[in-house]
Amino acid sequence: MAGSRIILLNGVGSVGKTSTARALQEIASLPLLHVQMDTFLDMLPERLQEHADGFSYEALSVSGTTETSITAGPVGVKLLRGMRRAIAAMADAGNNLIVDDVLLGDAYGDYVELLARHDLFVVGLHAALDVLERRERERGDRSIGLARWQFSRVHAGIGYDLEIDTDQNDPRACAALIKAGLDL
Secondary structure (H helix, E strand, O other), rough: OOOOOOEEEOOOOOOOHHHHHHHHHHOOOOEEEEEHHHHHHHHOHHOOOOOOEEEEEEEEEEEEEEEEEEEHHHHHHHHHHHHHHHHHHHHHHHOOEEEEOOOOOOOOHHHHHHHOOOOOEEEEEEOOOOHHHHHHHHOOOOOOOHHHHHOOOOOOOOOOOEEEEEOOOOOOEEEEEHHHOOOO
């Protein structure tokens, strides 16, 4: 392929995507722009962060534990579709990218289609559920139970070029594995 190189990092919130992306930027031989899903989510007016039109969160009790589900309303769906198209436009302009996302629903298929003319590498970042829940609590900026809800969903149906365990590797080690595994 002659297109841009895109490294799509997928994993549950608090798995270490952002830290890994930043570490990879520092050691990769080619310049990589870091595109975060959170940057796009921050574009949404605050009033739609907990609204049926934007994104709604519901705490559920499942087998005695809390899971926080996410539902995207029409504005949220358009935001995420627009984000993927903006990423494709950045790649089309010749930029090499690290994309930091939580792939749910049709997001994976959309990326594969949109980025077909580029070198797309999909990297799954994993950690044990108890590690993710501890990180979620320590961060203090996530809904408790979100990691548990995403845990069985975020990797479903995705074909990875590389999978990394982030509870056994710090961000620099994860970045080094990606650099070596994808010849960056």
